[in-house]
Structures are given as C-alpha cells and as structure tokens.
Amino acid sequence: MAFRPMVGLEVHAQLLTASKMFCSCPVKFGSEPNSNCCPVCTGMPGSLPVPNRKAVEFVIRTGLALDCKVSDYCRFYRKNYFYPDLAKNFQISQYDEPLTYEGRIDLAVNGEPFSIRVRRTHLEEDTGKNIHLSDGRSLVEYNRCGVPLMEVVTEPDFTSADQVREYLVQLRRLLRYLGVSTANMDEGAMRCEPTVNLVDEAAGQATPIVEVKNLASFKAVHDAVSYEIDRQHWCLENDAEMQQETRRWNETEAKTTVMRIKESADDYMYFPEPDLVPLTPEREWVEEIAESVPELPLARERRFVEEYGLPQYDAEVLTEDKQVADYFEAVAATCGDAKSASNWVMGDFTHLLHESGQTPDTCKLQPENLGKLIKLINETTISSKIAKDIFPTLFEQGTTPRQLIEEQGLAQISDEDELGAIVDAAIEANPKAVADYQSGKEKALGAMVGYVMKETRGQANPGLVNQILREKLSE
Amino acid sequence: MPEVTLDEVRHVAELARMALSDEELERVRRELNRIMDYFAELQQLDTEGIGDTSHAIPMTDVYRQDEIGDSLPAAKIVQNAPDSIENFFRVPTFMEEE
Ligand SMILES: [Zn+2]
Numbered sequence: 107m108a109f110r111p112m113v114g115l116e117v118h119a120q121l122l123t124a125s126k127m128f129c130s131c132p133v134k135f136g137s138e139p140n141s142n143c144c145p146v147c148t149g150m151p152g153s154l155p156v157p158n159r160k161a162v163e164f165v166i167r168t169g170l171a172l173d174c175k176v177s178d179y180c181r182f183y184r185k186n187y188f189y190p191d192l193a194k195n196f197q198i199s200q201y202d203e204p205l206t207y208e209g210r211i212d213l214a215v216n217g218e219p220f221s222i223r224v225r226r227t228h229l230e231e232d233t234g235k236n237i238h239l240s241d242g243r244s245l246v247e248y249n250r251c252g253v254p255l256m257e258v259v260t261e262p263d264f265t266s267a268d269q270v271r272e273y274l275v276q277l278r279r280l281l282r283y284l285g286v287s288t289a290n291m292d293e294g295a296m297r298c299e300p301t302v303n304l305v306d307e308a309a310g311q312a313t314p315i316v317e318v319k320n321l322a323s324f325k326a327v328h329d330a331v332s333y334e335i336d337r338q339h340w341c342l343e344n345d346a347e348m349q350q351e352t353r354r355w356n357e358t359e360a361k362t363t364v365m366r367i368k369e370s371a372d373d374y375m376y377f378p379e380p381d382l383v384p385l386t387p388e389r390e391w392v393e394e395i396a397e398s399v400p401e402l403p404l405a406r407e408r409r410f411v412e413e414y415g416l417p418q419y420d421a422e423v424l425t426e427d428k429q430v431a432d433y434f435e436a437v438a439a440t441c442g443d444a445k446s447a448s449n450w451v452m453g454d455f456t457h458l459l460h461e462s463g464q465t466p467d468t469c470k471l472q473p474e475n476l477g478k479l480i481k482l483i484n485e486t487t488i489s490s491k492i493a494k495d496i497f498p499t500l501f502e503q504g505t506t507p508r509q510l511i512e513e514q515g516l517a518q519i520s521d522e523d524e525l526g527a528i529v530d531a532a533i534e535a536n537p538k539a540v541a542d543y544q545s546g547k548e549k550a551l552g553a554m555v556g557y558v559m560k561e562t563r564g565q566a567n568p569g570l571v572n573q574i575l576r577e578k579l580s581e
Numbered sequence: 582m583p584e585v586t587l588d589e590v591r592h593v594a595e596l597a598r599m600a601l602s603d604e605e606l607e608r609v610r611r612e613l614n615r616i617m618d619y620f621a622e623l624q625q626l627d628t629e630g631i632g633d634t635s636h637a638i639p640m641t642d643v644y645r646q647d648e649i650g651d652s653l654p655a656a657k658i659v660q661n662a663p664d665s666i667e668n669f670f671r672v673p674t675f676m677e678e679e
Contacts, residue, residue: 123647124647124648124649125647125648125649125650129650130645130648130649130650130651131649131650131652132649132652138655138668139655139667139668139669140655140658140659140668140669140670141652141654141655141668142652143652143653143655143658144650144651144652144653145653148658156643156644156645157643157644157645158644158645158646158647159644159645159646159647160646160647161647162644181635186596188598189675190670190672190675236675237669238674239674242673242674243671243672243673243674244671244672244673244674244675245666245669245670245671245672246669246670246671246672247668247669247670248658373592373596375596377635378635378636380635380636382643383636383638383640383641383642383643384635384636384641384642385641385642386641386642387642388642
C-alpha cells in the first residue's frame with residue numbers, strides 16, 4: 107500500500123506577559139473567579155481593546171527563531187462563534203494575515219533528519235474556563251480570558267508520531283529559551299492539536315483529515331497520532347467509511363472517538379476587528395527583536411559537542427534550559443575543563459538546585475566559583491572527595507572555594523616531606539599489607555593509602571601518596 | 582450583483598443562531614437584496630489599486646506597554662448577569678466543543 111501518514115500540528119502557547127493581550131488585567135493563575143477581569147476582557151459594550159506590545163514582540167521573536175518572515179502589514183480578525191468561554195461571542199485572532207509566516211525547523215529522530223515547514227505563528231486571545239455541573243448548568247469565569255495566546259501552525263509534513271513528539275520537545279525547549287512561554291503542557295500553557303490523514307500521492311488519493319483533541323501530554327499526542335494513523339490504515343484495508351471529523355483522545359482506553367463532524371456551521375465569519383488598527387512592525391523593531399534571539403538550543407547542543415568535546419547526552423541535558431547552559435559555559439570558561447564542568451553542573455549542582463528550589467540565576471554560587479573549585483581539584487590543591495564535601499556549603503554561602511578551604515584548613519597536603527613521614531607511619535602500622543604488596547599483591551597498597559588518608563582527614567594528595575609509597579616499598 | 586437566495590439566508594440565520602419562520606426568511610431575503618442593491622452602486626466605483634479597507638482612519642500600530650492596571654471587583658463583573666453564584670457566571674450547560 108502506498109498510503110503514507112501526513113500529520114500537521116497546531117500548537118497554542120500562553121505568552122509570559124505580565125498583563126493580558128488587550129487590557130491591563132494581570133495574567134495570574136489560581137485567583138478567585140472573575141477577579142482578574144475588566145470591561146475589555148469580558149466584552150462589555152463600548153470597551154476598547156489595545157494590543158500588548160510585548161505579546162507582539164514575543165510572537166515575532168518566536169517566528170524569527172523558526173525562520174519565519176515577518177509581515178509588514180497584518181490585522182486582527184474576529185472569529186465568531188457561540189460558546190460562553192468568550193463573553194463577546196467572538197475571539198480576537200488573526201486570519202489570512204498572520205504576524206509571521208513561512209518558516210521551517212530542521213530536526214532528527216534516531217539520527218534521521220527531517221524538516222518541518224512552519225506555516226505561521228500568530229497571536230490571539232485565550233478563552234475563559236468552564237465547569238460543568240451535574241445539575242444541567244455550567245459555571246464560567248474569565249480570569250484566563252484575554253491572556254495572550256500564540257499559535258504555531260505547521261504544514262502537514264510529519265510522517266510519524268515520533269517526529270511529532272520530537273518537534274514538540276524541541277518547540278518547548280525553544281519557547282523556554284526565548285523566554286516567551288513556560289510551555290508546560292500539564293498546566294495548559296502549551297496545547298496541541300494534530301491533524302492526521304493518509305495520502306497516496308501517486309494515485310492522487312487521500313483519506314479525510316481528522317483533527318484530534320483532548321491531548322494533555324506529549325505522550326498523549328504521540329499515542330493519539332500513532333493510533334489515528336493505524337485506525338485510518340485499518341479503515342482503508344476494511345473499506346470502512348471515513349469522514350472529515352474531530353476526534354477526542356481517550357487516555358484510559360488509548361483510542362480516539364468521534365467528537366463532532368465537520369459541517370457548514372464551522373463557518374467562523376472572520377472579519378477584520380474594527381476596534382483594532384493594523385500592525386506594521388517597523389524594520390528597526392524587528393531587527394532589534396532579531397538581535398534578542400539567543401543562540402537556539404539545537405545549534406547550541408551541536409556546538410557543545412564540537413567546541414567542548416562533550417558527549418551528546420551531556421550536550422542535550424545542559425542545553426535543555428538556557429540558564430543551565432549559560433551557567434555551564436561560565437564554569438567551563440573559568441576552569442578550562444569542560445567535561446568536569448559538565449559533570450559538576452549536571453550532578454551536584456543540579457541536585458542542590460532542585461533540592462533548594464532555585465535556578466542558576468537565583469542561586470548564590472557564582473559559576474566562576476564552581477569553575478575555581480574544579481581548578482583547585484585539577485591543580486591537586488584539594489581532593490575531589492573534599493570538593494564534594496564542601497560543595498553544599500559553597501552552594502549555600504556563595505563564598506570563593508579558596509576562602510572556604512583556608513577557613514576550614516582543607517587544602518590538600520602535597521608536601522613530600524610531610525607526607526613521607528605519614529607514609530612511614532603507615533608502613534610501620536601495616537606489616538601484613540607490606541608483605542602482601544611485596545609478594546606481588548598490588549591491591550595491598552590500598553590499606554596503606556587508606557591509613558594516610560585517615561591520618562590527614564582526606565587531605566593528602568592521593569597521587570603523591572601512591573607515588574611515595576611505591577618508592578619507599580621498593581627501596 | 583447576484584441575488585441572495587433563501588438557502589443563503591437560512592445558512593446565515595443558522596450561524597447567527599436565529600430561528601426564522603418561512604415568512605421571516607422570505608422577508609429577510611427581500612431586505613438583504615435591497616441592501617445588496619446599495620453595494621451594487623458602490624461596485625461601480627473605480628477601486629483599481631486600492632486595497633481592501635477595514636478602517637476609515639489611516640492609523641496603524643497602536644500599542645499599550647505590558648503593564649498591569651486595575652481590574653474590576655469580581656462582584657461588579659457578574660453584577661449584570663442573569664444568574665451567578667460565588668462570582669461565577671452560571672449558565673445552562675452547553676456542549677463541550679473545543
Ligand atoms: Zn481585562
């Protein structure tokens with residue numbers, strides 16, 4: 107069979123602005139019902155929406171990062187429909203003049219590269235929330251109504267559920283890097299709706315396009331797309347009827363069911379929003395925004411492998427969060443040892459960050475000081491054991507490692523005479539180990555090294571202790 | 582200018598959630614056609630080289646800065662609602678569409 111999947115994706119992301127899209131109500135969650143509302147976001151007659159410049163900037167920034175063109179003229183439209191999640195019976199959205207359009211993103215799944223064309227990124231307002239009661243009534247509140255919402259729409263270029271998931275993972279990372287959205291799906295800050303059908307290009311045939319809703323996680327999106335591809339194949343093979351429809355993903359039963367059939371009532375009667383004047387983003391502003399686009403996570407990941415010689419895994423983990431990646435680079439720059447910097451940042455540092463609920467930007471430990479700590483280990487001023495021991499204190503106090511080591515008298519002992527005397531005592535105290543070593547049991551050295559470490563509270567330079575021990579024992 | 586048909590009136594009425602009787606549909610059809618006559622007059626104007634115009638005032642790029650201002654007390658927001666409870670609007674249950 108020559109039918110292949112053709113999947114497109116619509117992703118909505120709430121933007122991280124302080125105020126709503128068209129009014130100055132706060133974007134705040136968990137407030138009392140209808141307490142972050144005003145005449146504009148509840149659609150009172152005579153109120154006048156005014157667009158939030160920051161939200162427009164965020165959409166342009168995202169569009170540029172996705173290689174889109176920026177419109178030099180675009181308008182908001184009214185999307186009319188009857189549903190009480192918007193008080194005014196229409197949503198302010200964009201129609202055939204999106205803010206940015208015709209972009210692309212290059213990705214890979216299991217080393218197989220693929221490209222997705224981005225049709226558009228546009229701006230609209232989020233809707234309110236409904237609670238359906240069992241008594242035949244519903245409660246509605248509009249705190250979320252009017253929160254800036256960005257829509258990123260791809261062309262139907264995905265050919266597998268794995269590609270869809272990879273795109274979502276990368277898009278989420280991108281949105282976080284750009285600082286435009288938390289992109290948390292479980293909080294509803296990022297939502298996605300795939301469209302799925304099968305095409306046979308040679309035969310000029312295609313199955314009707316199905317839109318899937320109710321997807322609350324990347325896994326749900328992946329599984330629903332995969333299910334829908336299989337279902338449509340099954341329908342083809344069994345001559346079962348298919349139609350253009352919206353289907354709902356049922357997580358517990360792991361299948362999609364019909365939600366509604368597309369019909370002529372799906373006519374949103376779009377027309378230009380008369381209360382909002384057109385946007386013509388001026389060139390200097392767009393250039394300014396372009397300059398604010400940081401190195402993108404995928405490019406940075408590749409650079410970490412090439413420039414620092416890091417394993418792919420490290421590069422991926424470090425670039426997941428921009429602050430972490432920035433922190434790592436500052437540590438590596440100070441100590442000149444990228445792999446150690448990576449180990450420390452991914453290991454002890456991340457561990458303490460999570461434990462204390464801080465971020466790299468808010469924690470007291472400056473990356474330069476972690477870099478210096480690594481340097482002290484590499485110069486054998488302190489052992490890595492001691493470094494690990496004092497790290498929690500460093501993290502908490504943010505002092506320089508040298509200061510802490512001096513305060514606590516923790517500098518590694520690398521004085522040969524001083525160590526020589528302790529090594530002599532170790533030999534004296536371990537006659538059996540000496541005999542074992544001399545009869546060829548290399549491991550027996552450990553007992554004597556352990557003695558020295560104990561005597562010096564772990565401050566002896568282990569390499570030097572080994573060396574002195576061997577010298578003395580071969581005398 | 583093509584005539585507005587009864588089917589078109591029915592479609593628009595459905596979109597507007599208006600239940601019209603057969604007489605009303607016919608009356609609205611006639612009225613809409615009279616309105617369309619005015620557009621026919623406008624159609625005679627030479628609009629070569631003029632883009633579609635949605636605003637009568639030549640103004641673009643009006644923004645507000647991303648600053649928080651005062652919202653209304655929740656009680657005020659729901660005060661005109663036919664039914665509300667604990668500052669929620671209360672409405673007859675509607676089908677979950679999107
Ligand atoms: Zn408001």
